[in-house]
Amino acid sequence: MTTSEATEKKPLWLSIEEKILAAGAEDLTGGNLEASIKRIAGELDETGHNVSGYGGNLLKLRWAIDDMAIAGKPLLKDVNAAVGALTLEDASDAYAATNKIVSDLGDTWPKLKSAQCRPDVIKMVEQARLALLIAKAKEISGDEGIRYLIGEKVADEVIVEALELTDEQLAEVHAAIAAEKAERKRVAGLLQKVADKDKAEQIKHLFENNVAEELIMEMAGVDQGALDAVKKAMEEELAEKQRLAEEEAARKKAEAEGPSLEDIPADELIDFIDSVREIMEFSDVEKEIRTMCEQSAIPKALVDIAVSDPDKLDELEKQAEG
Numbered sequence: 598m599t600t601s602e603a604t605e606k607k608p609l610w611l612s613i614e615e616k617i618l619a620a621g622a623e624d625l626t627g628g629n630l631e632a633s634i635k636r637i638a639g640e641l642d643e644t645g646h647n648v649s650g651y652g653g654n655l656l657k658l659r660w661a662i663d664d665m666a667i668a669g670k671p672l673l674k675d676v677n678a679a680v681g682a683l684t685l686e687d688a689s690d691a692y693a694a695t696n697k698i699v700s701d702l703g704d705t706w707p708k709l710k711s712a713q714c715r716p717d718v719i720k721m722v723e724q725a726r727l728a729l730l731i732a733k734a735k736e737i738s739g740d741e742g743i744r745y746l747i748g749e750k751v752a753d754e755v756i757v758e759a760l761e762l763t764d765e766q767l768a769e770v771h772a773a774i775a776a777e778k779a780e781r782k783r784v785a786g787l788l789q790k791v792a793d794k795d796k797a798e799q800i801k802h803l804f805e806n807n808v809a810e811e812l813i814m815e816m817a818g819v820d821q822g823a824l825d826a827v828k829k830a831m832e833e834e835l836a837e838k839q840r841l842a843e844e845e846a847a848r849k850k851a852e853a854e855g856p857s858l859e860d861i862p863a864d865e866l867i868d869f870i871d872s873v874r875e876i877m878e879f880s881d882v883e884k885e886i887r888t889m890c891e892q893s894a895i896p897k898a899l900v901d902i903a904v905s906d907p908d909k910l911d912e913l914e915k916q917a918e919g
Contacts, residue, residue, distance in 0.1 A: 608713060610714060612644060618672075744770060
């Protein structure tokens with residue numbers, strides 16, 4: 598919006614008061630008064646208000662100057678001071694803040710109590726709140742200032758301009774916020790599934806579903822101590838599972854490899870040696886020999902000897918025969 602467009606949309610009373618504030622008391626008293634009225638009327642004509650050629654509007658200008666003379670200061674000086682003194686908390690409710698400003702200044706400036714002025718004072722309060730929000734956002738480091746303004750429902754175009762961002766930077770923050778909301782929704786669903794469980798089980802369930810610790814504490818309503826206790830229990834459980842898995846793997850390996858040579862009965866050893874010899878007649882490739890021996894359930898200890906030192910099979914056979 599251009600400056601001229603913004604000015605055209607201002608009501609006459611506010612445009613008059615802005616001209617009075619800009620003029621200063623010395624231009625609106627004594628011998629300067631009439632010349633100043635004529636000049637201000639002409640300036641108002643240029644903004645789209647017919648003041649010079651319409652008696653009613655010219656009277657409004659004169660009455661506003663008379664009010665300033667009675668009060669000893671411009672109306673907007675008091676209004677701007679009141680609006681400028683607002684805190685973020687004060688300005689959070691523009692209507693309540695406006696009521697207080699009108700109440701505080703109404704005796705000096707009865708005009709403010711009129712229906713035509715109130716909407717414009719509300720806009721001033723809203724603009725003051727926006728300025729306070731932007732000032733606070735600029736004090737916050739990183740993306741948190743952007744997030745703050747988004748949370749306060751400030752328009753994207755205002756955020757971009759106020760914080761000197763690119764559209765892409767703002768879009769990245771919006772995307773991050775959307776992802777966080779999606780994650781919170783997912784975590785809420787996970788918690789719903791274990792709502793009847795104790796806190797430890799709920800924490801464990803969230804850990805198992807890769808939820809960040811900070812979010813677990815927030816959404817499950819637990820502290821770091823509770824998380825640490827569950828993590829320790831899970832580590833112990835994992836260690837026990839690993840131990841059992843290793844034992845089972847060793848058992849299966851031993852079972853697949855078969856007994857050691859010392860544990861094979863002599864008659865069985867002779868049969869295994871015969872089988873190995875038959876296989877070695879079929880192939881002299883170690884990988885093929887091992888595969889066929891494994892399929893024939895020949896103990897690995899004997900297969901190792903067969904592929905590394907085949908002549909030793911004769912010695913083992915003699916020992917087995919006694």
